[in-house]
Amino acid sequence: TGAVGVVNDKIIGQQSTSQLSQSLQGVVPGLxxxxxxxxxxxxxxxxxxxxTTMSDSSPLILVDGMAVSSLDNVPTEDVRQIxxxxxxxxxxxxxxxxASGVILITTKEASEGQLQIGYNGEVSVxxxxxxxxxxxxxxxxxxxxxxxxxxxxxxxxGGEYAGFSKEFIDTYLQNNAYDPIAYPDFxxxxxxxxxxxxRHKHNVTMTYGNxxxxxxxxxxxxxxxxxxxGLSHERLSLRSxxxxxxxxKWSGALDFAFRxxxxxDPQTGSPIKAANMYPSIYAGLYPDGRVASGKEGSFSNTLGxxxxxxxxxxxxxxxxxxxxLSYKPVKGLDITANFTPTYNFVKTKSLSKAVPVYDAYETxxxxxxxxxxxxxxxxxxRSDSKTFESQVIATYDHTFAKKHNxxxxxxxxxxxxxxxxxxxxxxxxxLANFPYLDLANENSLTVGGNSYQNxxxxxxxxxxxxxxxxxxxxxxxxxxxxxxxxxxxxWGNFWSAGAAWIISKESFFDVDWVDELKLKASIGSQGNxxxxxxxxxxxxxxxxxxxxxxxxxxxxxxxxxxxxTNSNFNAGLEFDIFKSRVTGSVEFFSRxxxxxxxxxxxxxxxxxxxSYDNVGNMLNNGVELDLNLNLI
Numbered sequence: 001t002g003a004v005g006v007v008n009d010k011i012i013g014q015q016s017t018s019q020l021s022q023s024l025q026g027v028v029p030g031l032x033x034x035x036x037x038x039x040x041x042x043x044x045x046x047x048x049x050x051x052t053t054m055s056d057s058s059p060l061i062l063v064d065g066m067a068v069s070s071l072d073n074v075p076t077e078d079v080r081q082i083x084x085x086x087x088x089x090x091x092x093x094x095x096x097x098x099a100s101g102v103i104l105i106t107t108k109e110a111s112e113g114q115l116q117i118g119y120n121g122e123v124s125v126x127x128x129x130x131x132x133x134x135x136x137x138x139x140x141x142x143x144x145x146x147x148x149x150x151x152x153x154x155x156x157x158g159g160e161y162a163g164f165s166k167e168f169i170d171t172y173l174q175n176n177a178y179d180p181i182a183y184p185d186f187x188x189x190x191x192x193x194x195x196x197x198x199r200h201k202h203n204v205t206m207t208y209g210n211x212x213x214x215x216x217x218x219x220x221x222x223x224x225x226x227x228x229x230g231l232s233h234e235r236l237s238l239r240s241x242x243x244x245x246x247x248x249k250w251s252g253a254l255d256f257a258f259r260x261x262x263x264x265d266p267q268t269g270s271p272i273k274a275a276n277m278y279p280s281i282y283a284g285l286y287p288d289g290r291v292a293s294g295k296e297g298s299f300s301n302t303l304g305x306x307x308x309x310x311x312x313x314x315x316x317x318x319x320x321x322x323x324x325l326s327y328k329p330v331k332g333l334d335i336t337a338n339f340t341p342t343y344n345f346v347k348t349k350s351l352s353k354a355v356p357v358y359d360a361y362e363t364x365x366x367x368x369x370x371x372x373x374x375x376x377x378x379x380x381x382r383s384d385s386k387t388f389e390s391q392v393i394a395t396y397d398h399t400f401a402k403k404h405n406x407x408x409x410x411x412x413x414x415x416x417x418x419x420x421x422x423x424x425x426x427x428x429x430x431l432a433n434f435p436y437l438d439l440a441n442e443n444s445l446t447v448g449g450n451s452y453q454n455x456x457x458x459x460x461x462x463x464x465x466x467x468x469x470x471x472x473x474x475x476x477x478x479x480x481x482x483x484x485x486x487x488x489x490x491w492g493n494f495w496s497a498g499a500a501w502i503i504s505k506e507s508f509f510d511v512d513w514v515d516e517l518k519l520k521a522s523i524g525s526q527g528n529x530x531x532x533x534x535x536x537x538x539x540x541x542x543x544x545x546x547x548x549x550x551x552x553x554x555x556x557x558x559x560x561x562x563x564x565t566n567s568n569f570n571a572g573l574e575f576d577i578f579k580s581r582v583t584g585s586v587e588f589f590s591r592x593x594x595x596x597x598x599x600x601x602x603x604x605x606x607x608x609x610x611s612y613d614n615v616g617n618m619l620n621n622g623v624e625l626d627l628n629l630n631l632i
Contacts, residue, residue, distance in 0.1 A: 001088030001498030041233030050103025088524030089498035230266030379425030496524020
């Protein structure tokens with residue numbers, strides 16, 4: 001009865017992409033995948049049916065029931081199916097984290113009688129499609145600069161060569177051949193960018209299944225480099241799905257996933273803009289390979305900073321597991337308990353090095369430093385988080401009189417999240433090639449850290465009924481309590497209802513070329529608590545005031561802030577015609593967010609700038625068209 005998009009492994013396997021998010025671009029109606037960068041390791045922003053709130057509109061992503069922060073945490077080789085839940089009828093049962101939609105990823109698993117070891121490897125070459133063209137050549141630059149200066153001065157007579165004389169321009173290339181230091185003609189693009197880079201990935205799987213145990217384990221490795229020096233991304237992953245049948249009534253499952261990603265960046269960030277736009281009249285390097293002064297008068301030299309200015313390195317490690325135990329006391333009744341712990345560790349090191357610029361001819365005389373790189377500094381960050389999620393779910397499925405099909409589900413869920421961060425750094429360090437704080441400058445040290453927690457508790461239920469596989473009705477209800485609100489305002493109750501009618505199964509419907517025609521509609525509400533922490537309480541920061549502890553006002557709290565509510569309506573028509581050669585759907589949706597949390601400013605005479613409150617509304621309407629052709 002809900003709005004659902006499905007992508008199977010066949011579609012994903014047809015695309016040779018390094019990340020799962022790339023495989024979903026343009027595949028599911030209503031799912032937008034936006035990549036702001038094509039650099040190795042760059043992820044994507046994912047939205048389901050647009051923006052729903054002023055805070056975070058990211059959907060909930062579940063991999064075999066385990067929450068992950070990004071689609072790209074899952075290797076494409078492990079995916080069997082991706083299901084996108086877009087409305088309240090399909091997503092409401094997942095609670096507060098599902099206010100902006102849900103993406104369910106089901107990974108591959110073993111089947112009975114299967115014994116298989118497999119390997120899949122790819123090696124690819126990455127080349128740029130096209131770079132923009134700028135007038136950065138020495139002659140173009142000098143002529144354009146003269147024209148700019150002349151126009152800026154009001155076009156005075158005889159002022160056409162105010163910046164560079166005509167003789168200087170006419171003899172420049174000839175002089176460059178004899179003295180490339182005084183008359184540089186430097187190719188910044190070829191000095192910064194490579195013509196191509198390499199990417200390779202490997203995946204090994206082992207699958208085994210019998211009547212009692214089914215197990216599938218996969219291990220993957222990927223390494224990719226950018227088109228410039230200093231940027232690389234390396235990923236190591238391990239995923240295992242295991243089920244065991246203990247008896248006719250008892251069964252269990254243990255899923256485990258490990259992922260470690262290492263990303264290295266130069267301190268400059270991306271130098272592609274500089275490679276395309278730096279004028280050739282400024283030298284990045286002297287002929288002997290030393291760092292030159294770059295742009296005259298400013299020591300702006302992205303190439304020098306790229307080569308010698310230091311690095312940033314981030315190592316992210318994620319471990320998650322899911323332990324399940326199921327009991328079937330009677331036919332049709334299944335009681336399942338799940339426990340899912342998740343641990344994340346992030347380690348970041350950022351080293352910025354002084355980049356001296358030497359005299360062109362006196363090779364041991366320092367005339368300055370590249371702009372922004374005049375001292376050595378080091379900062380390090382350690383952060384870790386842990387999540388514990390527990391569920392107990394009971395499901396009863398039964399058919400009465402062969403045509404009345406019931407499915408009833410009830411459950412309880414608890415969730416807790418803890419985050420902690422530590423930072424340390426030092427400036428004006430003596431040694432640039434020892435990236436550790438053992439040799440920190442004792443006169444220039446910085447330390448910091450913070451921690452926070454949040455949790456929720458939920459009760460939920462669902463009733464599904466269909467008559468003769470023609471008429472479908474679904475009801476969902478859920479109550480959530482979140483620690484992000486004051487104890488008097490923590491509970492929120494949300495619901496949804498949906499219905500569907502398969503018209504093509506009616507006796508009066510007799511259209512040979514229509515295989516299936518279904519009309520559906522749903523309505524409901526979802527809650528969103530992803531608004532930040534402790535906004536209901538007054539916040540202070542602790543400062544050092546003349547060697548005494550003092551409390552400084554940070555933010556005014558609002559005691560009665562509560563849930564943002566997303567009210568959803570969806571109506572659609574699904575069709576399957578010409579013996580499934582043409583399938584698709586047309587859907588209209590309307591989503592209104594009320595009690596949206598916004599910052600409300602107050603006059604400064606009140607002693608504070610403002611506070612957050614539930615005062616905003618947002619309306620999001622749209623029409624989705626999905627058309628699939630399978631003509632062969």
